[in-house]
Amino acid sequence: MAYWLFKSEPDVFSFDDLIAKGDKGEQWDGVRNYQARNNMRAMKVGERGFFYHSNIGKEVVGICEVVAPAHPDSTADDPKWECVDLKAVAWVKTAVTLDDAKAEPRLAEMILVNNSRLSVQPVSDAEWQVILDMAGGTRAI
DNA sequence: GCCAACGTTGGC
């Protein structure tokens, strides 16, 4: 079971917005980057990822789950751009900020810390656990 | 609002 991280600017699409979509979730559209798309192609239904607020907050705020495998992005004019569907699963108890992650030696290799521009990225099992611990676990949405 | 980092495009 792989873990992931999804970035969004909260004034465009926040974790609250994803919660509002309910169990059916919402397609993670708008990605126009090959690396990010390839990461989504590798996802399986049921896999989970962190939801990260970029620009405003710069913190991991929640956990989401893949509810549909990669399919063409309906907002793209070229079918080569694909996306998965996501639903919200839980809040983290305490948001983990980018500063927190940078200050944690066990996260030194994390893509979030090293490549700020990749919007959909894999997270290792170890990194997943470290961030969950830093967040003090989760709470219900 | 600025700018560094990165990815993509297009001329050669």
Add this chain to the structure above:
DNA sequence: GCCAACGTTGGC
């Protein structure tokens, strides 16, 4: 196929 120019992202 290289590389300069350009556009975009996202931290500061």
